[in-house]
Amino acid sequence: MDLRFSADQDRFRDEARRWLSANVPSEANGTGPLESLDTAAGFAAHRAWERTMFEARWSVVSWPEEYGGRGAGLWEWIVFEEEYYRAGAPTRVGQNGIFLLAPTLFEFGTPEQKARYLPPMASGEEIWCQGWSEPDAGSDLAGIRSRATRQDGGWVLSGQKTWCSRGAFADWLFGLFRSDPGAERHRGLTYFLVPMDAPGVTVRPIAQLDGETGFAEVFFEDVAVPDDQVLGGVDRGWEVAMATAGSERGLSLRSPARYTEAAARLVDLYRTRRASDPGHAAHRADDVARAVIDAEAYRLHTYWTATRVAAGESVGPEASMNKLFWSETDLAIHAAALELLGEAAELLDDRGRPPPWLDGFLFSLAGPIYAGTNEIQRNVVAERVLGLPRG
């Protein structure tokens, strides 16, 4: 056991830190902060930031060089993420593609698909959204009804997807469609890659709690897609999708730096509030300490898991424990911050936007819902980790 980073990892960290400190959009260098990525202008600005990172080969450090990465290992990825959050860099507008679709493409994609989709994903030229949930299929994902029907040289898609994050402005969608209506629910699904500007695709943006269109409904009316836009084989969509779900719940989407940095900002907020309103802050030290401890526990658990993964082990249903822990931790950190702010917490900024803590709180409320609700995760943990009988 050695919990120190190696000299090479430290050098990598220094290089990332130097580049980020020189390039992250900020008030100080006149290029930031960027507008919300759920507005048209903000989306474009975040896309440009992806491009800037790509050009310096920081957008997808763990990918092979041929697709725009550095071929860096898991630890370097963790180190990069730590520096990314420490630098206060923008939310990754490309994260659905980079963190959810890409691992699936690497596992199931043909060489042609990888060559076609990965580089523009890395550069931000093509931003992806997820098309899984439907109005009548949320937690019960296998109940989806959107159809894929065989036709010459490809498929015709019809139906409706909803809660597609970034869907309002995304270029492509990865989604699940029922290709064999006669098959058992979990079979007969196929995973498709669909351009959002294909004839027959209609996007209806949905305003979220913060008033902005962070997600969308997407309607498919006889949308023709060729065979080479099937990922992982016809009728194998469930298996392919579960690989993506593992990424979403597990290591890749939720780097621990998100929470350790949020906890560090909470500590700063606590100090500020204690100076300005000691009576209000006095009884909240325990909440802040708890947030600091839980964020650290998540980081250590990630290091523990990463050591296993680096040794060739794979992460199974334990990923659901990760999701439960990070989503509850994120919510607790932000709830503690709002309590510290007290009555000021509800106030919007000059542009009528939620300021960072309120914005973060609203976003953290989504955590226990997306990527499989926490109730579903608890079922997975109980059944597949503890071995309890299915209900």
Added chain:
Amino acid sequence: MHFAFDEHQLEFRAQLRAFADKECTPAQLREAWESELGWSRPRWGALAEMGVVGLTVPTEHGGLGLGLVDVVLLLEEAGRSGLPEPLLETTVLGVPILAGAAGATPALAVPWLERVARGDAVVTVGLSSMPAVPAAGGADLLVLEHDGELHAVPRADATVTPRPALDGSRRPAQVQWEPSPATRLYRGDEAEVVLAQLGDRAAMGAGAVLVGIADRMIAMAALYAGQRHQFGKPIGSFQAVKHHLADALVRVEFARPAVYRAAWSLSEGEPDAGVHASMAKALASDAAVLAARTALQVHGAIGYTWECDAHLWMKRAWALAAAWGDARWHRRRIASVVLSVP
């Protein structure tokens, strides 16, 4: 960065687990609770023979000379098996204090280190702030704090009055004794450092035992939930039961690496080791208390009986969650460092 145990450490744990499966069954635990001593000298001897008891005793005094990273998995295993012997008190709390004193006061320390390594002595540690000293009822040597000094007091030189406790093997006792220069191991600044290290080791060590206890209680409850039928189904198929158990398991899973990290930081003398120990204890205490509550609730009325084994672990969980600083105490300590809260 390599956050894992080596082969030897894992093998040592496997040996202890195999031993406990045979020699520390719930029936044997109940025997220990009912015995005069509270634990078993033959089992202590067998543990010493395996090297477990003398693990931290320096090699020149007959031990294995290993450190906290080597012992942390064994403590967790002791918690899981419900081992009634005072391994934490002797091997993790007492021995390092004696080993540190072996140079300056060899007569007070060395014979005891050798006896511990042979499985011939149990050591426990008590602070003057404690209402009763855990394991003092059957310990051979008491390492006791008095006025900021540390003393080594053979049991024969103290008046030990047992204070029966809820956990039948903890065997706390009140100890009356006369501090003298002849019993003194440490004083002044040196004692302050040794006491601070003791507190951190205890937080980490108790945290490791608590993680093992919590894990066992959840496993027992999950097993029971798969067997017990109501409404024509195993109760474990109901989401209310599943979600209780999943939540408890998550808290244990995320406490465990924090405990391991604390062991590493303490053994490496990292500057933040004290904070790391407090994080470990805060997480492990909360996890174990939740696991105890969950295990009882999942078992229902049977869990409330003396006959059901759950209480053998539950009571140890409550005792250790409160020992060496409870979760809130450790969060307060972290706040004092991280938030500079006075």
